[in-house]
Amino acid sequence: MLRLAWSSFTERWPLFIGAILTVTLGVALVQSSLLLLLAAAAQQAPSGADDVTALQLAERSLVAVTVLAVTLAFAAFLAVFIISSTFAFTVAQRRRDLALLRLIGGSHQQVRRLLVSEAFLLGATGTLIGIPAGVGLMHLQAALMARLGFVPESFTGHWHWWILGVSIGVGLGLAVTGVLLAARRAARVAPLEALRETGAATRVMTRGRWIAGTVLVLGSVLLIGLAGVGGPAGGQAMAMLVSVSAAVGFTALSPLLVPFAARLIPARPGAVLAHLAKANLRDSVRRSASTAAPLIVLVGLVLGQSTSLLSFSAAAQEELRNSTSADLVLTSAGPRGLETVDGTDGIAHLSIETSLPISVTTGTGEMAFTEIGRALIIEPERYSRAHPGSTTIGQLPAEAAIAGPGALGTPVGSTVGIRIGDIDLGERTIVDQVPPTIAGGAAVLLDADSVAADLQDSGQTTTFITLEEDAKPSEVVDRLQGFGTVLTFEEWLTSSAAAGTTTSASILLVVMGLGGAYALLAVVNAVVIAAGERRREFAAARATGLTRGQVITMALIESSTVTAIGIGLGVLAAVGTLLAVVTTTTATLGTASISVPWLLTAMLIIGAFLVTALTSAATTITGTRQSPIRLLQSRE
Amino acid sequence: MGPSGSGKSTLLHTAAGLERPDAGRVALGDTDLSAASEDQLTALRRSRIGFVFQSFNLIASLTAEENVSLPLRLAGRAPSAAEVQQVLASVGLEGRGRHKPRELSGGQQQRVAIARAMITHPEVLFADEPTGALDSTAARSVLELMRSMADQGQTIIMVTHDPSAAARADSTLFLRDGQIVDHLTGADTAAVAARLVSLEA
Ligand SMILES: Nc1ncnc2c1ncn2[C@@H]1O[C@H](COP(=O)(O)OP(=O)(O)OP(=O)(O)O)[C@@H](O)[C@H]1O
Ligand SMILES: [Mg+2]
Numbered sequence: 001m002l003r004l005a006w007s008s009f010t011e012r013w014p015l016f017i018g019a020i021l022t023v024t025l026g027v028a029l030v031q032s033s034l035l036l037l038l039a040a041a042a043q044q045a046p047s048g049a050d051d052v053t054a055l056q057l058a059e060r061s062l063v064a065v066t067v068l069a070v071t072l073a074f075a076a077f078l079a080v081f082i083i084s085s086t087f088a089f090t091v092a093q094r095r096r097d098l099a100l101l102r103l104i105g106g107s108h109q110q111v112r113r114l115l116v117s118e119a120f121l122l123g124a125t126g127t128l129i130g131i132p133a134g135v136g137l138m139h140l141q142a143a144l145m146a147r148l149g150f151v152p153e154s155f156t157g158h159w160h161w162w163i164l165g166v167s168i169g170v171g172l173g174l175a176v177t178g179v180l181l182a183a184r185r186a187a188r189v190a191p192l193e194a195l196r197e198t199g200a201a202t203r204v205m206t207r208g209r210w211i212a213g214t215v216l217v218l219g220s221v222l223l224i225g226l227a228g229v230g231g232p233a234g235g236q237a238m239a240m241l242v243s244v245s246a247a248v249g250f251t252a253l254s255p256l257l258v259p260f261a262a263r264l265i266p267a268r269p270g271a272v273l274a275h276l277a278k279a280n281l282r283d284s285v286r287r288s289a290s291t292a293a294p295l296i297v298l299v300g301l302v303l304g305q306s307t308s309l310l311s312f313s314a315a316a317q318e319e320l321r322n323s324t325s326a327d328l329v330l331t332s333a334g335p336r337g338l339e340t341v342d343g344t345d346g347i348a349h350l351s352i353e354t355s356l357p358i359s360v361t362t363g364t365g366e367m368a369f370t371e372i373g374r375a376l377i378i379e380p381e382r383y384s385r386a387h388p389g390s391t392t393i394g395q396l397p398a399e400a401a402i403a404g405p406g407a408l409g410t411p412v413g414s415t416v417g418i419r420i421g422d423i424d425l426g427e428r429t430i431v432d433q434v435p436p437t438i439a440g441g442a443a444v445l446l447d448a449d450s451v452a453a454d455l456q457d458s459g460q461t462t463t464f465i466t467l468e469e470d471a472k473p474s475e476v477v478d479r480l481q482g483f484g485t486v487l488t489f490e491e492w493l494t495s496s497a498a499a500g501t502t503t504s505a506s507i508l509l510v511v512m513g514l515g516g517a518y519a520l521l522a523v524v525n526a527v528v529i530a531a532g533e534r535r536r537e538f539a540a541a542r543a544t545g546l547t548r549g550q551v552i553t554m555a556l557i558e559s560s561t562v563t564a565i566g567i568g569l570g571v572l573a574a575v576g577t578l579l580a581v582v583t584t585t586t587a588t589l590g591t592a593s594i595s596v597p598w599l600l601t602a603m604l605i606i607g608a609f610l611v612t613a614l615t616s617a618a619t620t621i622t623g624t625r626q627s628p629i630r631l632l633q634s635r636e
Numbered sequence: 637m638g639p640s641g642s643g644k645s646t647l648l649h650t651a652a653g654l655e656r657p658d659a660g661r662v663a664l665g666d667t668d669l670s671a672a673s674e675d676q677l678t679a680l681r682r683s684r685i686g687f688v689f690q691s692f693n694l695i696a697s698l699t700a701e702e703n704v705s706l707p708l709r710l711a712g713r714a715p716s717a718a719e720v721q722q723v724l725a726s727v728g729l730e731g732r733g734r735h736k737p738r739e740l741s742g743g744q745q746q747r748v749a750i751a752r753a754m755i756t757h758p759e760v761l762f763a764d765e766p767t768g769a770l771d772s773t774a775a776r777s778v779l780e781l782m783r784s785m786a787d788q789g790q791t792i793i794m795v796t797h798d799p800s801a802a803a804r805a806d807s808t809l810f811l812r813d814g815q816i817v818d819h820l821t822g823a824d825t826a827a828v829a830a831r832l833v834s835l836e837a
Contacts, residue, residue, distance in 0.1 A: 004706075007697045100693050103654075104707045104752065105682035107675065191681070192654045194693055195764075 005117035008097070015093065015532065016122055018525025019086045019175070023126025024133060025517060026079030027171040031134035032141050033072040034166065035157040040064040043155070051421025052458040055357040059372050064150040071141075071510045078518045081248070082294065083178035086525055089290040091115060091182040093533050098186055099194035108187040115183035116176060123175025131167050135159070148506050181208075204255040204286045213256075216249030220576050228583035232438040233408070235584030236312055242580045243304020246573035247297045254289040254296065254569070261565040262288070273550060276541075277557040284530075291526040291559065292566035295608055298519030299570025302512045302604060304577035306597045311581040315593035316439035317497040322589075323387055323437070326351075326464035328476065329492035332484025334457030335377075335448075341463075341480065346471030351386035352448070353378050356459040358425070360443050361417035362410060373443035375418065375425075376404055377451050377459065386464040390434040396447035399426060403433035404442035418444065425451065438588055523608075524615050527559060531619030538620070539628035552620045559616035563609055637795075637802050637828065638811035639836045644795040645764055647811065651793065652685055652762045653677045665759065682711040686753030686761040690768035692745040694737040700724065700748045701733035707756050715755065727751045727781055743774025750781065754790075761785070763794040767801055779804050799829035810835055 009016060043061040045054035091098075098111050106114075138157045145151045185206070220242045227238040250257060262281040267274035281288045332338070335352045342350055354377040361370045380396045396402065401418070403410045410416055410430050418425040425446070434445065448456065461484075467473060473488075480486045487495065538551050546554070578594060585593040638644050649655040651662055653669040662669040664684060672680065681687075694703050701720050708715045724733050727747040737745050746766060753761055763782070767775035775798075783804050786792050794805065802808045803825040810818035812835050820831060 004698070007702070008695075010697070097695065100695065101706075101710070102678070103681065103687060103693070105678060105710045105756070107678045107710075110710055190654075192649060195689055195691075 005114055005121055009118060009121050015090055015529055016118075018521060018529070019083065019090055019119075019122045020126045020129070021521050021525075022079065022083045022086055022518065023123055023171050023175050024130040025521065026075065026083065026174050027127050027130025027167050028134035028137045029075035029514070030072060030079070030170050031131065031163055031167045032138035032157070033068050033075060035138055035160065035163060036141055036145070037065060037068040037072060038160075039155065039157045040068055040151060043151075050458065051423055052357065052455070054421055055359070055372065059357045060150065062372055064145060067145070067150055067506055067510065071514070074510065074514050078297075078514055079174055080178065081251075081297070082518045082522045083174050084181065085251075085290060085293055086522060087119060087175075087179040088182040089286065089526060089529060091179065091186045092286050093529055095186065095189055096194055099189045099191055102189060103191040103194045111189070112183045112187040115179055115186060119175045119179035119183075120172060123172040126175065127168055127171030130171055131164065134167065150506070204289060209252045209255065213249045213252035216245045216252065220246035220249065220573075224576060224580045224583060227580040228587040230584070232436050232584070232588045233440065235580070235587065236308065236438065239308045239312075239577050239580035239584055240305060243300045243308075243573045243577040246576045247300025247304070247570060250296050250300070250569045250573060251293040254293050255285045257569060258288045258292045258562065258565050259285055261568065262561060265561060265564070273554045274557055277554050277561060280554075280558055281561060287526070287530045288558075288562045288565075291523060291530070291562045291612070292569070294519040294522035294526070295563060295566025295612075296569045296573065298515050299567050299604060299608070300573030301515045301570075303571065303574035303597075303601060305512070306600055307574055307595070308577050308581050310595040310597055311578075311585065311593055312438055313497055314595040315581075315585045315589055316437070317493055318593055319438055319589055320496070321493055323389060324464060324489070325386055325388055325466060326489050327467045327473065328465040328480070328486055329489055330463040330465060330480050330484050330486050331492075332461045332463070334459060335461045335463075336453075336457050338461070338463055338483060341483070344479070346468050346473075346476045347465055348468045348471075349382070349385055349466040351378065351382040351464045352461060353383065353463070354448075354456050354459040354461040355442065356420060356451075356455070358443070359419050360410075361419070362414065371408075371443075373406070374404075374441070375451075376442035376445050377448050377456055378445050379448050380445075383445070386466070387434070396431070396445075396450070398447065398450040399428055400431045400447075401428040402445040403430050404445050405434050405437040406440035407433065407436070407443050410443070416444065418446075420455065423455065438585070520611060523612060527612060527615040528619050531555065531616065531623050535623045535626075538624050539626075542624070542628040548624050551624055552617060555616050555620040556613060559612045560609060563612045567605055567608055637797070637799075637808055637832055639832075640797075642811040643814040644811055646814070648762055648764050648793065648795050652687065652760075653680060682707060683756055684759045686756060686758035688746070688749050688753050688761065688763040688766045690765040692737070692742075692749045692769075694745060694748055694752075696737055699734050699736055700729065700740065700751075703737070703748055704733075704751045704755055707752060711756070720755070723751045723755045724748075726754070728777075741774065742770050743778060746770060746774070746778050747781065750778070754785070759791060761790060761792045763792060765795055765797065767796070767798065775801070799832060800825045802828045 040061050043057065043064075045057045049057070098114075101111055101114070142151070142156055146153050146155055223238045223242045223245070227235040227242075230238050259282045262278055265278070267278055330338075335354050338350075338352050341347065356375050356377065358373060358375045359370050360373050361368055363369050380402070384390055401416065403412070410433075412430050412433055414430050415427055416430065417427050428444070428446075430444075465476070465480075467476060477486045534555075538555075541551055541554070542548065578596070581594055582592040585591070646655065650657050651669075653662065653664075653672065657670055660670070664680070667676075667680070667684075669677070669680070694700075695706070698706065701724070704723060705715045705720050721730075721733065724730065727750050729744060729747050729751065732740065732744065737748065740748065746769075750761075750766075761782075766782070767778055770778060779801055782792055782794070786806070794801070796802050803823060806822065808820045808823060808828060809816050810820075810831060817835065818831060820827065823831075
């Protein structure tokens with residue numbers, strides 16, 4: 001079987017390039033992300049660093065680990081998804097070959113073994129390229145993470161020999177599991193199919209597709225509804241998930257949706273080429289579905305994630321504006337000396353808030369759970385004046401704390417343990433809570449009197465200042481310059497929104513980059529395979545009276561139509577996320593806050609059309625170079 | 637023989653166990669093909685039945701030798717080089733074993749297909765218009781090859797449009813509308829052609 005697999009592999013390698021490249025990309029990404037993930041998780045504070053610095057580093061590496069874990073998960077998800085659909089298409093294109101094997105005495109098992117052996121060879125080739133590519137990618141990824149500020153400049157991944165085993169396992173595993181389903185179906189091919197000139201239209205819409213597609217699409221609808229009651233954090237997660245699950249669901253249903261959409265696209269009566277192209281689309285369901293699928297995932301993922309990111313960051317800013325009352329904002333390293341400013345000329349009121357990294361332990365004994373988070377050191381009375389509607393506690397006892405806007409699982413009445421490295425801030429009872437916000441924030445609020453002053457000085461302090469009616473802002477600003485950076489409230493809002501979104505923006509960057517790379521591979525692959533298999537069909541069309549130019553135009557119309565349908569379904573998936581954003585923001589803010597990345601959308605759409613049009617034109621032009629009669633005469 | 641659409645291919649496929657009859661029984665020797673399982677039919681294709689078709693259906697990525705030895709390999713038995721050479725020689729393709737199908741002419745490709753069918757020494761060789769895609773010279777030599785195989789005792793069931801091809805057979809059945817309507821033995825080209833014309837009328 002391996003011999004036969006090898007010969008068809010060497011003979012028909014253009015058919016397999018896409019599959020090899022997807023395996024390569026999968027192996028490289030998983031290997032690089034895994035090595036970096038380990039390095040990030042193992043980061044140590046330099047010896048001699050104080051407790052706050054050490055905890056800050058731990059906080060940063062937690063973000064780095066999150067970004068890498070998301071990369072790893074998306075890389076694995078896209079690899080499985082794209083590899084299995086690429087293999088399914090590759091196998092489907094060869095049904096006639098497989099039927100022939102059955103005709104001359106091959107059994108089901110042998111056909112299956114042949115396909116699995118082929119996948120094994122493809123996987124091995126992909127792994128062989130993927131491992132060194134992964135080493136290069138690791139440096140690139142580390143540099144990118146350092147540039148985005150998640151890790152120090154000196155951060156590097158370390159090569160471990162055991163990763164070879166992981167990469168080989170991933171490569172071969174991805175390829176073989178990717179082909180299993182397609183191989184099982186293909187093995188059932190009837191020998192008679194070898195005798196049909198044009199491969200019989202096989203049923204593309206399988207039961208598995210029906211079930212997966214329906215469940216995922218219904219799940220998305222459910223998520224849109226639930227996003228409103230999931231709270232700000234839950235709502236955001238659900239909104240982001242909507243477009244992922246809708247896009248995958250649409251992909252599963254694409255053999256049904258794509259021909260249906262093609263029917264809806266109007267063609268002028270008398271436009272022969274357009275009619276021919278539409279007929280082709282409806283007829284070769286598998287081909288059009290295979291081309292549309294990666295586009296649906298790409299557009300759905302990228303637009304869905306970026307829309308929710310932008311909208312939630314706009315909503316967070318809106319929320320912050322509504323819940324804060326200040327004219328000036330002073331940011332400084334620690335609160336030292338700020339007390340002296342209070343009550344001086346022009347300042348009506350101020351709230352000094354210092355943020356410190358902490359580890360929070362909830363539960364006791366076996367159930368104890370420790371998390372890294374932030375404590376906001378405040379004076380409760382001043383805090384509630386600067387943040388109307390937040391809390392009404394006037395005096396906070398030393399052994400108490402308020403659950404902050406980013407608190408998770410610390411209801412009023414529960415007890416939490418708070419530490420900064422070796423410094424124990426004690427067991428504290430949660431006596432009140434401020435409403436959770438979209439932007440998240442501190443896990444607990446502590447009274448300034450209950451935290452040592454020198455410890456506070458190692459934190460980052462934000463002071464919200466309300467001016468007196470007749471104060472001259474410029475004079476106050478001048479007086480405050482010595483303490484830190486002074487911004488007007490609006491300036492501060494803009495800068496804090498930008499800072500708050502770096503984590504999600506980098507995750508988005510990762511998702512877009514990965515999604516884009518995979519989708520590009522899959523689309524180009526589908527178009528190339530399809531055009532290669534259609535040489536005879538094109539020749540027949542030309543023998544019937546179409547010119548070469550007309551054949552190329554027809555193929556272009558076809559690929560553009562499929563692209564339009566794929567983009568349309570992807571946009572529909574993104575609209576799902578948009579609806580979930582509306583329900584979430586309406587529930588937390590009272591009004592819907594949405595923001596759509598129009599430029600990105602336009603670029604994505606134009607890019608998708610360009611790529612499919614160019615690939616399709618290039619492959620059709622080479623595919624029609626030979627004279628049609630020569631092609632029609634040679635049967636094999 | 638029979639007009640286009642009369643059911644020739646259907647009858648051949650049913651007889652070879654590629655299609656199942658809605659009613660009736662197909663027997664090869666004392667094996668009931670209509671009741672055989674997929675696995676039993678696969679085993680039959682490896683040992684007792686051979687096929688040749690109008691399109692040669694060779695595997696493009698394999699050489700002639702490899703194509704010919706494939707059925708035995710699928711059956712789990714690697715034929716010796718001499719065995720493959722001998723079968724190729726018997727169809728007049730000495731020295732062509734290392735060529736890929738596309739490097740061979742249509743007639744030669746059809747001979748490879750015949751060699752591939754013959755390597756298992758089938759009880760019956762089924763052929764559906766084996767000369768349909770060949771020019772007349774190539775067609776004649778393929779027919780001669782099949783005739784000489786039949787003379788050596790090989791059973792061949794062939795579907796054809798061509799009266800001169802039918803005339804090489806020992807016995808000819810005529811079909812129309814899915815029914816066997818006539819039967820000639822040892823007829824010459826003119827007699828077969830006349831019968832065909834009367835059927836198509
Ligand atoms: N005995 C039968 N009962 C019912 N339907 C039949 C029967 N024989 C043939 N048919 C149907 O008739 C159609 C044509 O049959 P087939 O392809 O076998 O014709 P043919 O003689 O091989 O034609 P051609 O010479 O064009 O190859 C097929 O759709 C087949 O299902
Ligand atoms: Mg026929």
